[in-house]
Amino acid sequence: MNTVPEWRLVGDWFDICSCDIPCPCEFAQAPTNNACHGLLAWHVREGHFGEVRLDEFNLLALAAFEGNVWAGEAKVRMGLFIDDRADEQQREALQIIFGGQAGGWPAAFAALIGEMRGIEYVPITFEVAGDLASWRAEIPGRVVGRAEALTGPTTPPGKRVQMINPPGSEVGPGQVATWGRSLEVRTDGFGFSWTGESRSSKHIPFDWTGPDAA
Numbered sequence: 001m002n003t004v005p006e007w008r009l010v011g012d013w014f015d016i017c018s019c020d021i022p023c024p025c026e027f028a029q030a031p032t033n034n035a036c037h038g039l040l041a042w043h044v045r046e047g048h049f050g051e052v053r054l055d056e057f058n059l060l061a062l063a064a065f066e067g068n069v070w071a072g073e074a075k076v077r078m079g080l081f082i083d084d085r086a087d088e089q090q091r092e093a094l095q096i097i098f099g100g101q102a103g104g105w106p107a108a109f110a111a112l113i114g115e116m117r118g119i120e121y122v123p124i125t126f127e128v129a130g131d132l133a134s135w136r137a138e139i140p141g142r143v144v145g146r147a148e149a150l151t152g153p154t155t156p157p158g159k160r161v162q163m164i165n166p167p168g169s170e171v172g173p174g175q176v177a178t179w180g181r182s183l184e185v186r187t188d189g190f191g192f193s194w195t196g197e198s199r200s201s202k203h204i205p206f207d208w209t210g211p212d213a214a
Contacts, residue, residue, distance in 0.1 A: 004102045004211040005050030007093075012128045013171045014135045014203040015040045016145045016182045016196075023200035026177060028168035030068040037064035037194050039145050039187055040170065041137035042206070043126040049093035049102070057083040057090065058124035059098065060137055062192040070168050075114025079190025081139055084121040095119065097210070104210030105172035117190040128203060132160050132178050135203050143187050147180040147201035171206035178203045 017023055017038030019031050040061045047054030060081045067074030082094055096102045100110025122142065128135040136146040150161045161179040169175055180201040187194045 004096070006209075006211070007047075007049040007097060007102055007104075008207075008209045009044050009047040009054065009097065010207045011042060011044040011047070011205070012126075012135075012203065013040070013042050013206050014128070014137075014145075014147065014180075014201060015170065016147055016185050016199060016201040018194065018196060019200040021150065021181055021198075021200045022179055023202065025069070026163070026166045026168045026202060028068070028070040030071075030073070031065075035064075035066045037062075037192060038199075039063075039137070039143060039185070041124075041126055041145065043128070049097065052089050052093045054086075054090060054093060057086055057094065058126040058137070059083065059094065060124050060126075060139060060143060062143070062187050062189050064192060069112050076112050077115040077117065078113050079117040079192065080119045081122050081124060081143075081189070082119060083124050085123075086121070091121065097208075102210045103212040104208045105206075106208060106210075107212075108172070109170065120189070131158065132203060135180070135201075139189075142189050145185050145187075145201075146183040148183055149203075150179040150181055166204075169204060171204050172208065175204045175206070 042059045063078040065074045065076045100107035125138045134148045182199040185196045
């Protein structure tokens with residue numbers, strides 16, 4: 001695709017990482033013990049790339065880094081799984097957007113990646129409870145990540161622990177992060193292998209558009 005058409009993706013994102021709760025990276029600080037590994041998962045509720053529809057597709061990345069990526073101290077090592085239900089045109093569109101070639105916020109995020117270990121097309125399950133009580137993603141036999149919303153003795157019933165305008169949001173500025181803790185994590189892919197529970201997790205919605213205005 002030589003020219004980038006108008007595009008938009010709207011959906012849900014969450015991560016589960018090895019950091020203590022809450023993850024310092026979301027505050028634009030270095031990760032716990034200065035090293036982080038984990039998973040990032042996206043669900044596109046509605047999306048298009050020109051005339052190519054991208055509704056209801058899921059993506060999941062495995063990643064690791066050392067140092068504060070927001071301060072330019074580190075680059076991320078990453079591998080990306082893309083929903084195998086996407087046809088050739090849809091796969092190309094998703095790769096262009098998430099690879100940063102289509103502008104918008106994904107271009108800024110892609111600039112943080114120093115090593116891209118590959119892309120695979122696999123079945124991906126993604127679920128977020130309507131009341132944000134829990135979220136999960138799974139790639140059969142490869143990856144599972146389950147988390148529940150963080151709560152405590154002073155959290156009102158049915159309310160969530162949230163932060164407005166996090167300074168290190170992976171999905172871009174101006175969003176609301178809902179904090180959680182992992183119940184189960186297993187990853188196997190692109191040289192990343194990690195298990196854990198009671199680790200930091202957060203859900204953030206996203207609404208991206210592109211390309212950037214000239």
